[in-house]
Amino acid sequence: MKAAQIMSFGTPDVLRVTETETPTPGAGEVLVAVEASSVNGHDTMVRAGGLKLVLGRKVPMGTGLDFAGVVVEIGTGVAGFRAGDRVWGMVHPRRRHTTAAAAEYVVVAADRIGLAPAGVSAIEAASLVVTGSTALIALRESVGLAGGERVLVRGAAGGVGTAAVQLAHAMGGHVTALARGRHAAALRDLGADEVLDYGTTTAEEIGPFDVILDTVGSELNCYRSRLAKGGRMVTVGLSAPALAAIAASAIHGSRRIRTFSANPGSAVLDDTADYVTSGALRPIVHSVYPLADIAAAHQAFEHGGVLGKHVLAVSS
Known part of the structure; x- marks a missing residue:
């Protein structure tokens, strides 16, 4: 699969889209085919080396915190989800991932995903997870x-x-x-x-x-x-x-x-989805980049000054 990785710590040009093995879900986990991810402050902080004390210095390291996509495989002990479900969620922000959400597939604990809100695209959903x-x-x-x-x-x-x-x-x-x-x-x-x-x-x-x-x-x-x-x-x-x-x-x-660490589980994601479905929370997407242009997306995020989110289109 294709996955964006941090090859060293520094400016956006340290990011590379590489070919790597598709992960396999373990007990309590699901494998999601990622359709979209977004760029968040956590991603740029990790890439710049600001979380080395938490995540370590070993590279390559995955990037991408949130995602929207489709469940393709279920690990043992998972209830409430099945293959084909459209979901959204986050990888754990305080754990090192060799590949993360900015990839064609992501493995994530089942208690860190929820059913994606109805009526919005994967691009729009990804803009609202974090x-x-x-x-x-x-x-x-x-x-x-x-x-x-x-x-x-x-x-x-x-x-x-x-x-x-x-x-x-x-x-x-x-x-x-x-x-x-x-x-x-x-x-x-x-x-x-x-x-x-x-x-x-x-x-x-x-x-x-x-x-x-x-x-x-x-x-x-x-x-x-x-x-x-x-x-x-x-x-x-x-x-x-x-x-x-x-x-x-x-x-x-x-x-x-x-302050707090935004680390939502399924319950918060479900409540957020309810606000989206009701129309009370609308996605605001400023720009969409293909996964191959993730460095440009990081640059745009750090430049700031826009309304809404920079989103990565990973697959369709």
Whole structure:
């Protein structure tokens, strides 16, 4: 099978699409023929060498966190899925994979997949696996968003941001989106009640908010100060400075900066699929690349500034 692999750590040109053996599912696992995957911050961080302490230094290493495709083989002990099922899911983000989701086939634990939402293509589904589940966990579990609360989504035009705007709206929040001004109309269409241009708006000029969902990972203390009494903040944009800010914010109790590892199982994927099927969560795909052009997809992701996701078309 064809699979994208990291041959050494560095810039996108270390990625290669190679021929390798098709994996075989073990007990509790399924083999999925991948139709689409997407590019996420986790992928670029692994490729650049930022997770060597967790994943080790051995290369070649697989790349690609999420996928949508079709089950082709079931391992022993798997219930609830069968060959031919259209599914979506994620490989485990904290385990090293020789080949991962950016490949023609992927083996994954059955409790890390769900039935793909009806009414969307594999390309569209792949754009929502990480983004939709991450936004759902952040809003529902990390900060417990309630109807009527004022929500700020910082970095609202990105993958997680566009999902968060939609889900916060669906949960009854009053949503303020902070993003590039040129994305204002699209974000209002997704459910934002207000859109602020981050290029001309400072943190000191906005708020207070009951909930802040940050996808950027910088100036965290400044934005945390815009919380109302009893407000909650969560960030999914992790870096060394962000981790320091998160740790230091513990003195603020419930108004601290929270974070989490987005590692959804089948239940969260099923809940995300329900939002998609109902129309409350729509896929926002900016561009589609063939698997052979994965380096260009990584470059585009790191350049930023777009609305929605970069997706890899693996097979049809």
